[in-house]
Amino acid sequence: MKKLLLVLVLAGLSIGAFSQSGSKSVLVKAGYQTDYERFGLGVEGRYSITNNLRLAPDFTFYFPNNHLTGLDFNANIHYVFPIQSGFSLYPLAGVAMVNNRLSFGGYSDSSTDFGVNIGAGGSFDIGNNGYLNVEFKYSFQDVDNANIMLGYGVRF
Numbered sequence: 001m002k003k004l005l006l007v008l009v010l011a012g013l014s015i016g017a018f019s020q021s022g023s024k025s026v027l028v029k030a031g032y033q034t035d036y037e038r039f040g041l042g043v044e045g046r047y048s049i050t051n052n053l054r055l056a057p058d059f060t061f062y063f064p065n066n067h068l069t070g071l072d073f074n075a076n077i078h079y080v081f082p083i084q085s086g087f088s089l090y091p092l093a094g095v096a097m098v099n100n101r102l103s104f105g106g107y108s109d110s111s112t113d114f115g116v117n118i119g120a121g122g123s124f125d126i127g128n129n130g131y132l133n134v135e136f137k138y139s140f141q142d143v144d145n146a147n148i149m150l151g152y153g154v155r156f
Helices: 002-019
Strands: 024-033 038-048 053-065 068-079 081-084 087-104 107-126 130-140 145-155
Touching: 024 053, 024 130, 038 068, 038 145, 053 087, 068 107, 068 130, 087 130, 107 145
Parallel strands: none
Antiparallel strands: 024 038, 024 145, 038 053, 053 068, 068 087, 081 087, 087 107, 107 130, 130 145
């Protein structure tokens, strides 16, 4: 029940972010999770609370490696430093809910872990509404892991 409640809260945060005024964007991303050694695809929403502070909830599906599949939910805050026109860098901090499922033969087991994220990223504008993004994030939990993600976003 606690897992379901947390998923609903994270989903509500991302939906609520898109109904408020301010700069909004959606980012599709792909990357690698180091400790589990697996490839992932994800979606991130971004909502600017102030000129430099933004909320960035996301979820990422990690493809199976050694019969282990993952689905991570994160709620991060970015503090954006505009470096020059069309280019910005940001540190990030937030919370994570990490879900893993082990399946092989007739055996199946799953686990959920909660943790804290820290990291940094950068964005480079492409055209009027598009941007490329790179991000490194380290999650502190029972099994700590690092993620490197590349993505393309659209502002609206």
